[in-house]
Amino acid sequence: MNTLLIVLVLLVAAEHVFILWLEMFAIPSALAARVFGISQTVQSQPEIRRLFANQGLYNGFLAAGLIWSVLAGPPLAASLQLFFLTCVVxxxxxGAATANKAILWKQGGPAIAALLVWLAVHLA
Structure with missing residues (x-):
């Protein structure tokens, strides 16, 4: 069960590294236009690019915290996992309430799964 938790935490971290890359470096791309549902014309505006880059940085912090939680020894690892997974959820x-309902499942789904496994590992 612990291995499953680590895999899920790393999956959530990888997703946030991808989002960081998309928002900070690939925002004017066709892929970003498809993922975020906005036109490349809008994405290429400097103020929009700055806003996305800022969001990307926050996603990077989430990824860094999740990776740290895997590398940290007990009991710090469990607390870090709980904190950063909860932040993602x-x-x-x-995001689902204010931007796009699909965010709840696309970003929240893996984190919710990891939190459920975390609960099984640490509260059993």
Missing amino acids: VAAVY
Whole structure:
């Protein structure tokens, strides 16, 4: 079960590294246009690129925290996993409420799965 938790945490981290890359470096691309549902014309505006880059940085912090949680020894690892996975879920709930309902499942789904496994590992 612990191995499954680590795999899920790393999956959530990888997703946020991908989002970082997409928002910070690939925002004017066709892929970003498809993922975010906005035109490349809008994406190429400097102020939009700055806003996306800022969001990307935050996603990078989430990824860094999740990776740290895997590398940290006990008992710090469990607390870090709980904190950063919860942050991802809260961000997904907020994103679903304010931007796009699909965010809850696309970003929140893997984190929710990891949190359920975390609960099974640490509260069993």
